[in-house]
Amino acid sequence: MAIFIDENTRLVVQGITGRDGSFHTTQMIEYGTQVVAGVTPGKAGRSFAGPKGEKVPIFNSMDAAVAATSANTSVVYVPPAFAAGAIMEAADTGITMIVAITEGVPVLDMARAHAFARDKGARVIGPNCPGLISPGKCKVGILPGQIVTQGPVGVISRSGTLTYEAVYHLTNAEIGQTTCVGIGGDPLIGTTFVDCLEAFASDPETKAVVMIGEIGGTDEQEAASYVKERVRLPVVGFIAGQTAPPGRRMGHAGAIISGSAGTAAEKMEAFEAAGIQVAKRPAEIAKLVAAALGR
Amino acid sequence: MDIHEYQAKALLRNAGIPVPPGEIAGTPAEAETIAKKLGGTVVVKAQVHAGGRGKAGGVKLAKTAAEARDHASRILGMEIKGLVVQSVLVTSAEEIATEAYLGVLVDRKGQAPIFMASPAGGIDIEEVARSTPAKLRKLRVDPRYGLLPHQAYWIADFLYDDPDQIEQGARIVERLWRVFIDAGASMVEINPLITTPSGEVKAIDAKISVDDNELFRHVEIADMRDTTSEPPAETLAREANLSYVKLDGTVGCCVNGAGLAMATMDLVSFYGGEPANFLDIGGSSNPDKVVTALEIITADASVKVILFNIFGGITRCDDVAKGIIEAMRRIDIKVPIVIRLTGTNEEAALEILKEAGCTAYTSMDDVVKKAVDLAGAA
Numbered sequence: 001m002a003i004f005i006d007e008n009t010r011l012v013v014q015g016i017t018g019r020d021g022s023f024h025t026t027q028m029i030e031y032g033t034q035v036v037a038g039v040t041p042g043k044a045g046r047s048f049a050g051p052k053g054e055k056v057p058i059f060n061s062m063d064a065a066v067a068a069t070s071a072n073t074s075v076v077y078v079p080p081a082f083a084a085g086a087i088m089e090a091a092d093t094g095i096t097m098i099v100a101i102t103e104g105v106p107v108l109d110m111a112r113a114h115a116f117a118r119d120k121g122a123r124v125i126g127p128n129c130p131g132l133i134s135p136g137k138c139k140v141g142i143l144p145g146q147i148v149t150q151g152p153v154g155v156i157s158r159s160g161t162l163t164y165e166a167v168y169h170l171t172n173a174e175i176g177q178t179t180c181v182g183i184g185g186d187p188l189i190g191t192t193f194v195d196c197l198e199a200f201a202s203d204p205e206t207k208a209v210v211m212i213g214e215i216g217g218t219d220e221q222e223a224a225s226y227v228k229e230r231v232r233l234p235v236v237g238f239i240a241g242q243t244a245p246p247g248r249r250m251g252h253a254g255a256i257i258s259g260s261a262g263t264a265a266e267k268m269e270a271f272e273a274a275g276i277q278v279a280k281r282p283a284e285i286a287k288l289v290a291a292a293l294g295r
Numbered sequence: 296m297d298i299h300e301y302q303a304k305a306l307l308r309n310a311g312i313p314v315p316p317g318e319i320a321g322t323p324a325e326a327e328t329i330a331k332k333l334g335g336t337v338v339v340k341a342q343v344h345a346g347g348r349g350k351a352g353g354v355k356l357a358k359t360a361a362e363a364r365d366h367a368s369r370i371l372g373m374e375i376k377g378l379v380v381q382s383v384l385v386t387s388a389e390e391i392a393t394e395a396y397l398g399v400l401v402d403r404k405g406q407a408p409i410f411m412a413s414p415a416g417g418i419d420i421e422e423v424a425r426s427t428p429a430k431l432r433k434l435r436v437d438p439r440y441g442l443l444p445h446q447a448y449w450i451a452d453f454l455y456d457d458p459d460q461i462e463q464g465a466r467i468v469e470r471l472w473r474v475f476i477d478a479g480a481s482m483v484e485i486n487p488l489i490t491t492p493s494g495e496v497k498a499i500d501a502k503i504s505v506d507d508n509e510l511f512r513h514v515e516i517a518d519m520r521d522t523t524s525e526p527p528a529e530t531l532a533r534e535a536n537l538s539y540v541k542l543d544g545t546v547g548c549c550v551n552g553a554g555l556a557m558a559t560m561d562l563v564s565f566y567g568g569e570p571a572n573f574l575d576i577g578g579s580s581n582p583d584k585v586v587t588a589l590e591i592i593t594a595d596a597s598v599k600v601i602l603f604n605i606f607g608g609i610t611r612c613d614d615v616a617k618g619i620i621e622a623m624r625r626i627d628i629k630v631p632i633v634i635r636l637t638g639t640n641e642e643a644a645l646e647i648l649k650e651a652g653c654t655a656y657t658s659m660d661d662v663v664k665k666a667v668d669l670a671g672a673a
Contacts, residue, residue: 165637
């Protein structure tokens with residue numbers, strides 16, 4: 001099994017004709033994702049040509065796309081100024097899984113969009129995230145399909161390439177993954193570590209979880225409490241940004257130590273106090289997971 | 296992006312929040328002229344993006360215009376937390392009866408703006424929250440409805456007893472909310488919000504941080520950026536759309552992805568070195584971007600070695616390798632470069648680098664150890 005996306009995912013791509021949207025749509029189709037529709041206002045009636053001549057119909061609105069194709073998941077590649085609107089449009093159709101890749105969405109836009117999506121009962125992943133992948137089943141977003149393989153580990157991360165690094169080591173050690181979720185580097189994200197832990201804990205095929213966090217906010221600390229109280233699976237953690245200076249934004253909008261809060265040290269302590277094994281180096285993650293799985 | 300106190304006060308004033316009159320001066324003579332025009336006692340305040348200006352001697356009271364000139368000549372050029380003071384705000388001094396704190400920031404956990412108010416103003420609000428939480432009132436504002444009139448009153452009622460001051464306070468709360476939204480801010484703060492002996496409520500210090508992602512909507516605020524208050528390399532990086540933060544070490548880091556960039560800095564430190572910077576070159580293999588990145592890193596004279604750490608996912612390693620070689624051809628680099636490339640098409644990439652005479656690594660640990668060695672030997 002997998003969490004959030006699998007072989008039953010029917011995906012609509014918002015912003016399918018844009019540079020990123022079209023490139024990654026091809027990649028997703030190649031991986032085997034069922035891309036059933038695209039949305040770009042003003043381009044209804046055309047279709048997107050997949051790598052093997054697949055024709056993905058394009059619609060002007062999410063409403064039309066979902067009505068025509070019974071899509072159940074959307075991925076958002078639209079530019080920052082329109083991303084929050086696209087998320088709300090998707091939520092308004094009754095779609096329950098919205099993956100927002102766009103980086104640079106204004107925070108106050110996202111405050112409104114998250115509130116709106118919650119009211120509609122939709123899960124938002126991101127924004128500013130690489131998306132997610134359930135190896136062998138489905139990928140939504142921009143994660144490279146060739147570095148993952150099917151297996152028993154759930155991966156949750158605030159980062160992109162650092163996740164690839166960790167997953168690459170896992171795959172090389174012949175430890176596959178159920179689902180890898182990039183939850184995003186923004187201060188306001190729709191799906192947290194805790195949400196993913198909850199989903200992995202109820203997935204019978206997930207036998208261990210990797211959490212890759214970073215400086216800024218308190219999501220990791222809340223995840224640590226949750227692991228301590230609720231999660232029976234072994235969990236391995238890593239925190240990036242031990243050498244980051246306070247008050248500076250480290251690339252991700254959410255990666256900032258405010259005052260004395262959100263440091264790597266406090267997150268690592270919280271992990272350790274909850275019995276989460278903390279890797280000191282990215283390469284150690286796969287070793288700790290192997291040990292936890294008794295390999 | 297942070298804006299200066301004088302800029303923040305201009306936004307408050309435009310929104311109708313009472314702020315004492317004042318102007319900005321770049322020379323002692325200008326400070327004197329402004330003080331003369333204002334009349335009475337003035338405050339001369341250093342305009343830098345750093346806390347603790349008062350303690351550092353960057354805020355002084357002047358009873359006469361001549362005294363304002365003297366203070367300005369001492370404060371201008373002064374260094375506060377590594378930042379050189381380029382300008383001072385000369386503003387009328389106010390008599391203070393009480394001091395309160397009023398601010399709005401984005402609460403990550405609540406995913407909404409949150410007002411913070413305390414009658415214990417003039418001090419660090421984090422400290423108030425820790426030691427005397429009863430003196431802090433918080434209000435989460437629903438981002439869909441915005442601040443409601445009764446909520447503004449509820450905050451002001453916590454700060455003041457006098458009905459007239461509650462009324463003034465409520466208007467200030469409403470207007471501060473307007474400033475927060477209209478500026479696309481991530482934080483606005485009035486500290487302190489004072490009452491004068493005659494009962495007027497006024498903002499005598501203000502701080503505003505703007506969400507970088509909102510700047511495209513607020514050109515007038517984007518123009519407030521003070522590039523003199525940051526290292527030139529950071530200005531260059533921002534203009535090239537690269538995330539760069541200068542640090543104090545000797546290992547120049549060039550990495551794709553923010554998380555991996557942080558992890559690379561951490562690993563440099565783990566192996567006994569010190570990172571010279573954070574730099575995320577993003578997912579592109581474009582040689583122009585790599586050239587700019589190398590220019591930024593080498594502009595820092597303390598860099599003894601340049602470390603590339605690239606994970607090729609969607610971006611193919613061989614493309615990145617070509618980009619790096621092309622960039623190295625275009626600019627003259629005096630320090631050694633070590634490169635690590637892993638992921639999609641790594642074999643082809645290693646071949647390309649080998650042909651060009653570069654040593655390449657596939658393990659992040661190995662390349663970081665090598666970089667730290669080279670930095671130590673240099």
